[in-house]
Amino acid sequence: MIIDSHQHFWQYNSEKHAWIDDEMAVIRKDFMPSDLKQVYQGNGIDGCVAVEADQNTAETDFLLKLAAENDFIKGVVGWVDLRANDIENQLETYNNKEKLKGFRHVVQGEPDHNFLLRPNFLRGISLLEKQNYTYDILIFPHQLGAALEFVKKFPNQKFVIDHIAKPYIKDGFYDGWATLMKEIAKQENVYCKLSGMITEANYKSWTPIQIHPYMNLVLGAFGTDRLMYGSDWPVCLVAGNYSKVKELTTNFISKLSTHEQQNIMGVNAVKFYNL
Template sequence: MIDTHVHFWNYDPLRDNWITEDMYAIRKDFTPKNLMRVFNDLQISGCVAVQANQSEEENNFLLSLAEQSDLIKGIVGWIDLQNPNLEERLNYWSFFKSIKGWRHVLQAENEAFILNKDFINGIRKLKSYNYTYDLLVYHDQLTHLIKLVDQIPDQPFILDHCGKPNIKSGEIKDWTANIKILAQNPNVHCKVSGLLAEADWKNWTEAELFKIFDIIFENFGVKRVLYGSDWPVVLISRPYSDWFNLISKYAERFTTEERSLLFGGNAKAFYSL
């Protein structure tokens, strides 16, 4: 089994100012050593480490961790897609085979950035290097994302955290409509990850999470959905095992082969692990 969405960091209160005071559980360092016991207990063989800092130095940090731990099966790094020397940078990073794809924190950007011509042209260059691209947005940015994805139909994309539906408010009508449109693009996959952060951290219910799962699996299908935890962010709500067990319970309705795809097969295929 593969967890497709894990972060590691040496906590820096200035750089990591997105980690607010109420997220006290994650205001510290996290390394692969912190995951070994829970992965062993749950029989998870490895993870995809996803960038948490927007710099190329983050790539070096994750590569150094991957050299030290075989838990890291692949890396989603960061690169400036609007850099005039992008081709040179992509060629440089292509020698590091652990890097499977890239991500920018689009949830912090506006429509003008997401649909910027240079940004889109940067994504277009990824396919020739067999790179994937992770899409991180809030539910109210999905309309911009649809316009972006429509322009690059041959690029392998993956939607992080199901597009961050507003679970806490229960207002998911627009999110549902946009997920249906986005999922019509066969090149777009989806991670069931990060949802506890979008719910009431301490008082979410299984029913409201299963409702989100229903919509994701109905539209993307089991073959385009990948398991992820968003560890350590998940810890602001529950221990890792609670999230894993929740998805495992939902997946009891699937066949053995489908569960195998959700928890590992799809990850290996999408990220070329």
């Protein structure tokens, strides 16, 4: 079974999706389950996890509605304001939503380098574990130091690093990112997604060989039990197509055992998100 652990849906709105700049104009349109279903049929994908792309609870409700209507959407990573005073009550409202698996905040967009360590945010995170919610960590490499301290505070909370923490592949930066990723990987409750890599390289001229050192590092650090395949569709379309994204991972892991390949391509996502 192949599970895409990371993709998005949206009804394009120039204000709401202002982060889609001119270089990414190809994704300035709607992307809905009917579009993705066709892509999955052509690429042998069995199901997916839909991840928030807009920071409000309406986004969570939108994804849950799509998941209820489409069987191949196996889980949802939504958004809730983890800093809110009434966060307990907010989480309570989702109690009966079986496909809601966890939450994410766009920490990469926060100007505060230590956003993850602020007391109100930590309080919100502390409430996730007892309801078996996961948390997706979306950061840039300069935020890895704070992320390391952050994950150490919650040894039993299930965390996953999105997009291998967005290393600056285009610029060839590696060492600082690599050092901190190895440290984070020592925390056994932290997983990592092999996703969003081609959009950190040069959109037009990237090659698998440029990306392999980064993939090698996370494979060595997290092992085959804590890595999961993700496409980051439709964002990936600015730098390639779905088949290229999938092949980047399947070709890279082709020398591993069948069992290890199955872990990365689906089993780990099922286990992590309790799909």
